[in-house]
Amino acid sequence: MFDLTDRVAVVTGAGQGVGAGIAEALAKQGAAVAVNDLFDDRAAGTVDAIKSAGGRACVAAFDVCDYDAVKAGMEAVVAELGPIDILINNAGVPPGMGVKQFRETTPDEWRPYIELNTFGVMNCCHAVADGMCERGRGRVVTISSGAGTVGIPLGIAAYGAGKGGGIAFMRHFAMEIAKEGVTANTVAIGLIDNHTDPGVTEHMARTVPTGTLGQPQDIAAVVLYLASDEAGWMTGQTIQLNGGNVTT
Ligand SMILES: NC(=O)c1ccc[n+]([C@@H]2O[C@H](COP(=O)([O-])OP(=O)(O)OC[C@H]3O[C@@H](n4cnc5c(N)ncnc54)[C@H](O)[C@@H]3O)[C@@H](O)[C@H]2O)c1
Numbered sequence: 001m002f003d004l005t006d007r008v009a010v011v012t013g014a015g016q017g018v019g020a021g022i023a024e025a026l027a028k029q030g031a032a033v034a035v036n037d038l039f040d041d042r043a044a045g046t047v048d049a050i051k052s053a054g055g056r057a058c059v060a061a062f063d064v065c066d067y068d069a070v071k072a073g074m075e076a077v078v079a080e081l082g083p084i085d086i087l088i089n090n091a092g093v094p095p096g097m098g099v100k101q102f103r104e105t106t107p108d109e110w111r112p113y114i115e116l117n118t119f120g121v122m123n124c125c126h127a128v129a130d131g132m133c134e135r136g137r138g139r140v141v142t143i144s145s146g147a148g149t150v151g152i153p154l155g156i157a158a159y160g161a162g163k164g165g166g167i168a169f170m171r172h173f174a175m176e177i178a179k180e181g182v183t184a185n186t187v188a189i190g191l192i193d194n195h196t197d198p199g200v201t202e203h204m205a206r207t208v209p210t211g212t213l214g215q216p217q218d219i220a221a222v223v224l225y226l227a228s229d230e231a232g233w234m235t236g237q238t239i240q241l242n243g244g245n246v247t248t
Pocket of ligand 1: 012013014015016017018019036037038039042062063064065089090091092093094095116120143144145146189190191192193194
């Protein structure tokens with residue numbers, strides 16, 4: 001099950017963290033993976049890991065917020081690996097992301113979160129949708145956050161707004177392409193174990209019903225299913241994946 005041999009995948013923001021885990025898992029299932037990131041050295045690190053494990057991958061460095069760069073970047077992927085079958089919109093943390101109560105922020109501080117999590121997702125979907133629909137086959141998965149579906153008093157309102165925009169877009173996008181053999185789903189993930197301070201990690205884990213933070217492999221497992229042929233009847237959904245933190 002979930003064999004991705006001969007499939008071509010693009011994973012955005014895959015130079016580290018969750019995206020790197022997803023890219024490596026897709027490659028293990030047989031996909032050739034274009035590893036996108038803002039930083040080409042980060043993307044190259046993930047490509048090296050995939051190649052060391054015997055997989056196929058290439059660097060695809062571009063800013064998902066820049067529509068022209070996305071179009072050119074996706075065209076370069078097609079030229080190098082072949083037509084794109086799978087798009088994973090994972091990039092979602094702008095450089096320097098912090099927490100601040102909304103009343104203390106200025107409009108300039110909101111924009112990067114909306115640019116990346118709403119327009120970034122739309123840019124990438126727009127760039128691959130025609131090719132997928134023409135070939136009658138495609139899988140699009142967006143990595144979102146519980147913050148896009150519920151309120152959290154942490155000082156991440158603009159991030160939540162961007163994630164919420166991405167979630168709403170994906171639902172409509174899924175409906176428009178459902179008859180073309182292309183599915184589009186969102187995975188709204190919870191707290192991930194990517195903090196270096198063990199005190200912070202321990203404190204955060206205590207807030208999760210399972211008592212554990214998520215690992216990139218936990219996210220990759222659901223993405224593999226959504227990217228597979230077996231998931232053809234699954235579309236337009238927002239799946240909560242969070243150790244029980246948000247239940248709907
Ligand atoms: N880490 C968490 O606890 C958590 C929780 C909920 C949701 N998420 C979501 O999971 C996804 C992955 O998060 P992560 O913690 O692994 O992120 P991360 O910050 O560790 O890595 C994200 C990568 O995306 C790249 N990136 C940022 N902006 C980009 C752009 N404009 N174009 C291309 N690449 C860009 C960065 O350079 C970075 O390498 C994100 O969508 C995030 O919002 C994370």
